[in-house]
Amino acid sequence: MSIALHRLTKSFGASRVVDDLSLQIDDGEFAVLLGPSGCGKTTTLRMIAGLESATSGDILIDGERVNDLPPQRRDVAMVFQSYALYPHMTVAENVAYPLRVRKIDRDQINQQVQRTAAMLEIKALLDRRPRDLSGGERQRVALARAIVRHPRAFLMDEPLSNLDAKLRLQMRAELKHLQQQLGTTTVYVTHDQAEAMTLGHRVAVMNQGKLQQFDAPLTIYNEPANRFVAGFVGSPTMNFLEGEIDLAGRRFVNSQFALPLSESHLDRFQRMGTKQVTMGMRPEHISVSLGEQSGWQPASVYVTELMGNETFVILEIDTTILVARAPGEFRAETGDRAWISFDLARAHWFDPAGRRI
Amino acid sequence: MKKIAKYFVLLFSLAAALLPVYWLITISFKHEVDQFAVPPKWFWFTPTLEHYADAFVTRSFGQYLLNSLFVAFASTACAVVIGTLAAYALARFRLPANLDQRLALWILSTRMFPAIVTAVPLFVIMRDLRLVNTRLSLIVVYTGFNLPFVVWMMRGFFAEIPRDLEEAAMVDGDSRLGALRRVVLPLVTPGLAATAVFCLIVSWNEFLFGLVLTQTDAAMTLPVGIAGRVTQYGIKWGAMSAAAVVAMIPILAFAMSVQKYLVRGLSLGAVKG
Numbered sequence A: 001m002s003i004a005l006h007r008l009t010k011s012f013g014a015s016r017v018v019d020d021l022s023l024q025i026d027d028g029e030f031a032v033l034l035g036p037s038g039c040g041k042t043t044t045l046r047m048i049a050g051l052e053s054a055t056s057g058d059i060l061i062d063g064e065r066v067n068d069l070p071p072q073r074r075d076v077a078m079v080f081q082s083y084a085l086y087p088h089m090t091v092a093e094n095v096a097y098p099l100r101v102r103k104i105d106r107d108q109i110n111q112q113v114q115r116t117a118a119m120l121e122i123k124a125l126l127d128r129r130p131r132d133l134s135g136g137e138r139q140r141v142a143l144a145r146a147i148v149r150h151p152r153a154f155l156m157d158e159p160l161s162n163l164d165a166k167l168r169l170q171m172r173a174e175l176k177h178l179q180q181q182l183g184t185t186t187v188y189v190t191h192d193q194a195e196a197m198t199l200g201h202r203v204a205v206m207n208q209g210k211l212q213q214f215d216a217p218l219t220i221y222n223e224p225a226n227r228f229v230a231g232f233v234g235s236p237t238m239n240f241l242e243g244e245i246d247l248a249g250r251r252f253v254n255s256q257f258a259l260p261l262s263e264s265h266l267d268r269f270q271r272m273g274t275k276q277v278t279m280g281m282r283p284e285h286i287s288v289s290l291g292e293q294s295g296w297q298p299a300s301v302y303v304t305e306l307m308g309n310e311t312f313v314i315l316e317i318d319t320t321i322l323v324a325r326a327p328g329e330f331r332a333e334t335g336d337r338a339w340i341s342f343d344l345a346r347a348h349w350f351d352p353a354g355r356r357i
Numbered sequence B: 001m002k003k004i005a006k007y008f009v010l011l012f013s014l015a016a017a018l019l020p021v022y023w024l025i026t027i028s029f030k031h032e033v034d035q036f037a038v039p040p041k042w043f044w045f046t047p048t049l050e051h052y053a054d055a056f057v058t059r060s061f062g063q064y065l066l067n068s069l070f071v072a073f074a075s076t077a078c079a080v081v082i083g084t085l086a087a088y089a090l091a092r093f094r095l096p097a098n099l100d101q102r103l104a105l106w107i108l109s110t111r112m113f114p115a116i117v118t119a120v121p122l123f124v125i126m127r128d129l130r131l132v133n134t135r136l137s138l139i140v141v142y143t144g145f146n147l148p149f150v151v152w153m154m155r156g157f158f159a160e161i162p163r164d165l166e167e168a169a170m171v172d173g174d175s176r177l178g179a180l181r182r183v184v185l186p187l188v189t190p191g192l193a194a195t196a197v198f199c200l201i202v203s204w205n206e207f208l209f210g211l212v213l214t215q216t217d218a219a220m221t222l223p224v225g226i227a228g229r230v231t232q233y234g235i236k237w238g239a240m241s242a243a244a245v246v247a248m249i250p251i252l253a254f255a256m257s258v259q260k261y262l263v264r265g266l267s268l269g270a271v272k273g
Helices: A041-049 A091-100 A106-119 A135-147 A165-182 A193-199 A217-222 A227-232 A263-272 B002-029 B050-058 B061-092 B096-109 B116-128 B135-160 B163-171 B176-187 B189-205 B208-213 B222-227 B237-257 B259-263
Strands: A003-012 A015-025 A030-034 A056-061 A076-079 A153-157 A185-190 A202-207 A210-215 A239-246 A251-253 A258-260 A276-281 A286-289 A297-306 A310-317 A320-327 A337-342 A348-350
Touching (some): A015 A202, A030 A041, A041 A056, A041 A153, A076 A135, A076 B163, A091 A135, A106 A135, A202 A227, A227 A276, A227 A348, A263 A348, A310 A337, B061 B096, B061 B135, B061 B222, B096 B135, B116 B208, B135 B189, B135 B208, B163 B176, B189 B259, B222 B237
Antiparallel strands (some): A310 A320
């Protein structure tokens, strides 16, 4: 089952919450909509579900235009951030609800509920009510209710955000496993980039209602389409340095740095004609040394953050703050002298409008 | 000392509330000579059922009781059904130019003048519709009178139910009305019960419109019938008391039967932890 959005727009009054969004989600794909709060990702999901009408543009499910179909006739299942379990029904009644409203006979409902409950390991909970369940159990019931009727697609709106950190990781893995097992097309909304990177076959990064990039997670990470994507994906976040291209000197320069550029980079900058650029550098592509190295840039340690397996070194060069990723055994005190070097082959370049060069 | 004072206050308020009821009940069972004896006969008197026979066999209180029951329950049912649907719409749908808010206020404004203001126009309307002295006229008037109350009460209850629940129901394959019936209404049952009890009490006790719109046994309600026993020839205390005692029973029974809904906190655990 494929989902296609074609020039989809949603306005509330004067503000465009979703702006000219086009996406093609393939059959069986796990697509993630990623973006900061208010970027329009949840509104997009609600439009696919039919809970929100589109101002303009088309929503196609399996090639069929569904804009004017009410939610109950779109045959998609949704998992809400709040789980939205029916509090006056038992777990079994909750899971059976989508089948009951379809007037399926009682025996078959029971059979399906039992099978789904076994799959999600909630058989022991079937007679309980939602208020007696823990957060993780409610999450499973919500999932069971979504998969029990084999819908054409799953829509998930930040389903893990109400769980504690440990449970979230566990459910994340289960969710991925479940989706692979069922092979059902899934659209998953999150603001958590780790969820997006681990779950999605492809990730659609959105900002201010506009699609920024729709690509495989690694492509998003390694070749961000613009400065917003580069800064939003990755933790710690990418370092950005504003500066100019000095074509004659074959260098990238600003008040603190003068970095030599390769031939291929110079070619591109020359063709583009702009001198003002932003260099993006991931923390893992900055090397830090506490001993002086020739050709390396001096800096001072602002603070270090120990993660155990790695150490984030936050450095200060005049007023510029840079984050570097160092091995777990790296130790330094605030104010220590340090020397840094950039892996320029891994640098990302953006023009003044933020587009990737 | 403090404790004693507390119990004394409790006892006093209890007496203030229940003594008139006790007085009423005893009068309905007393012979006329005992009713106003000095000193009052609190406990020891010869009981009699003559006033009950007088009220319900000789006089038409049985018919008044039926009229009251019919009018009160029918108007409550109408007001609750219409008002609940209106309240749901007002709670869930945003209309342009804040019309939903204005509409709600406009509905409430129909309660902002004294009832007597509408008595004469309503009488004229009912007369022209040939509805005077029918129970239908009272059902229509009481429904109209209770509607703003139902709309405002239920709007508040609906607003507390998370939208997610009915949206989930609709994505799960239910229609909006189906979601309302299977998911939302069960969650507002306590509110619905409280609202219905209040409507019933108001309709049951209503006197003014009953007096204006009904003069014959065919439609007259209990409050009007009871007051009608105060005549220029004498006051039939016994029959009035007997009728009043019977008048208390239906509301009491209804309130007790819905009591379990009034106290149940159902929506706990609906959303999040």
